[in-house]
Amino acid sequence: MGLYYGGVTDAGGAGMSWHEGLSVGDETLDGHHKHLFLLLEQLAVVGRNGDEHTVIERVLAELQGYIGYHFLHEETWMREKGFHFLEDHQSSHQVIRSRVEEIAERYAADHDPAIAEELAVFLTGWLIHHIEIEDFAYK
Numbered sequence: 001m002g003l004y005y006g007g008v009t010d011a012g013g014a015g016m017s018w019h020e021g022l023s024v025g026d027e028t029l030d031g032h033h034k035h036l037f038l039l040l041e042q043l044a045v046v047g048r049n050g051d052e053h054t055v056i057e058r059v060l061a062e063l064q065g066y067i068g069y070h071f072l073h074e075e076t077w078m079r080e081k082g083f084h085f086l087e088d089h090q091s092s093h094q095v096i097r098s099r100v101e102e103i104a105e106r107y108a109a110d111h112d113p114a115i116a117e118e119l120a121v122f123l124t125g126w127l128i129h130h131i132e133i134e135d136f137a138y139k
């Protein structure tokens with residue numbers, strides 16, 4: 001199985017946004033994924049700029065909220081379609097939810113903008129991988 005990481009190594013941000021190759025064939029879910037990429041890009045920028053921690057915290061909170069919303073929507077959608085790998089998918093979502101929570105807590109304690117940028121890069125890589133390997137399974 002060929003894994004394509006879509007330019008994750010490019011820390012400059014280019015090649016880390018949504019593109020047609022990431023379409024899962026459902027407009028709503030594609031829209032969610034696009035929005036997640038935008039939020040992650042925003043987080044990378046505020047982290048890189050070392051913006052006020054209140055700004056970074058706001059973007060982080062928005063991202064966490066949206067991740068929760070999207071995962072729930074996706075899981076409900078999969079349940080309705082009788083998707084076989086729902087449990088695996090759910091646990092993969094759960095892993096990432098706690099990972100993000102953990103990093104957000106670290107940020108809340110340190111207010112180190114590098115943590116925000118690191119999270120953005122890590123999550124973008126995860127998202128691309130997750131869409132291509134796991135979400136594509138329901139295409």
Ligand SMILES: [Fe+2]
Nearest residue numbers: 074089130135
């Ligand atoms: Fe997913």
